[in-house]
Amino acid sequence: MQSCFPSLILLLSTGPLFHWNWNRIPCLFQYKHTYAAGVSLLCCGCGQLRQGCQNRIEDKGDEFVKHKLLMILLACSLAGCGFTGTEDTADKTDDDRTADVAGEGSLAKDAESGEKTADQNREKAQENKDEKQIPAAAGEVVISGDGSPATIAGVPIVNKKYGVSPDYAPGEDPTAAAAARELIAAMQSQGLDVSDSWSGFRSYEYQSELYNGYVASSGQEAADTFSARPGFSEHQTGLAFDLKHASGALLENPAEAQWLLDHAHEYGFIVRYQEGWESITGYMAEPWHIRYVGDIAEDIHARNIPLETYLGAEGGDYR
Numbered sequence: 578m579q580s581c582f583p584s585l586i587l588l589l590s591t592g593p594l595f596h597w598n599w600n601r602i603p604c605l606f607q608y609k610h611t612y613a614a615g616v617s618l619l620c621c622g623c624g625q626l627r628q629g630c631q632n633r634i635e636d637k638g639d640e641f642v643k644h645k646l647l648m649i650l651l652a653c654s655l656a657g658c659g660f661t662g663t664e665d666t667a668d669k670t671d672d673d674r675t676a677d678v679a680g681e682g683s684l685a686k687d688a689e690s691g692e693k694t695a696d697q698n699r700e701k702a703q704e705n706k707d708e709k710q711i712p713a714a715a716g717e718v719v720i721s722g723d724g725s726p727a728t729i730a731g732v733p734i735v736n737k738k739y740g741v742s743p744d745y746a747p748g749e750d751p752t753a754a755a756a757a758r759e760l761i762a763a764m765q766s767q768g769l770d771v772s773d774s775w776s777g778f779r780s781y782e783y784q785s786e787l788y789n790g791y792v793a794s795s796g797q798e799a800a801d802t803f804s805a806r807p808g809f810s811e812h813q814t815g816l817a818f819d820l821k822h823a824s825g826a827l828l829e830n831p832a833e834a835q836w837l838l839d840h841a842h843e844y845g846f847i848v849r850y851q852e853g854w855e856s857i858t859g860y861m862a863e864p865w866h867i868r869y870v871g872d873i874a875e876d877i878h879a880r881n882i883p884l885e886t887y888l889g890a891e892g893g894d895y896r
């Protein structure tokens with residue numbers, strides 16, 4: 578209310594302009610005493626100015642002009658009160674206060690107001706997403722004490738920042754495996770070249786063998802771009818599958834790779850490592866590697882973003 582005070586003063590100080598009209602504006606009559614009290618309090622040099630203004634208006638005898646002035650002043654007062662009232666309800670940052678003190682003008686306030694609206698829109702969008710049970714970027718990070726993967730909003734995340742302990746060995750996730758079988762059957766029904774066999778769950782020990790083999794043949798720097806160090810493989814969760822062509826080679830032909838990009842989400846999967854995402858996922862593109870995430874696959878696919886971005890999880894290289 579404090580910031581309404583200048584507006585009230587303005588309203589009261591304009592009283593003389595419509596003093597003549599009290600009895601013709603019944604809805605304002607109740608404020609007459611308030612007005613009188615206000616004028617008494619404001620009895621100062623400004624009184625002369627107001628009186629002069631009143632006289633000039635009355636001299637002109639133009640009631641239309643008086644009426645217009647009254648409406649404009651009332652509108653200004655109410656608008657001013659409303660504007661400052663809105664500001665009062667918003668949380669102010671230190672920057673806001675600085676701007677107010679410095680009096681940086683209405684453009685800054687307009688911009689600030691616009692930002693607040695945008696923020697509100699984003700919050701609303703976030704709320705809508707939450708209603709659809711989609712993990713929020715601000716979801717709580719849970720690092721499990723039992724060596725299982727960290728989860729964000731219930732979604733397990735394993736990358737070069739989020740690891741799992743050596744003895745975490747859940748085996749193949751049955752729901753994910755069933756979905757993978759459905760996906761493969763769908764591909765095969767369309768004549769696509771995909772094998773019934775895949776590379777799914779990998780134990781810590783097996784990942785160690787694989788990774789060490791790649792380091793021996795390609796060097797560690799190269800190996801880190803396409804193979805996870807033991808304890809950091811998504812395959813250890815039982816939720817990741819490397820699909821293959823009938824030949825046994827990893828699935829990478831354009832027709833099959835594109836089908837996965839277009840349809841994997843229909844089976845609860847995302848193509849986890851894609852071109853352009855290397856700095857976030859930590860790996861080169863792997864068209865064959867699909868990760869089961871369930872219902873949220875639809876939304877991740879629609880937004881076309883890495884899992885890390887979707888969950889608000891840290892990505893990139895090892896620490």
Ligand SMILES: [Zn+2]
Pocket residue numbers: 812817818819866867
């Ligand atoms: Zn893989």
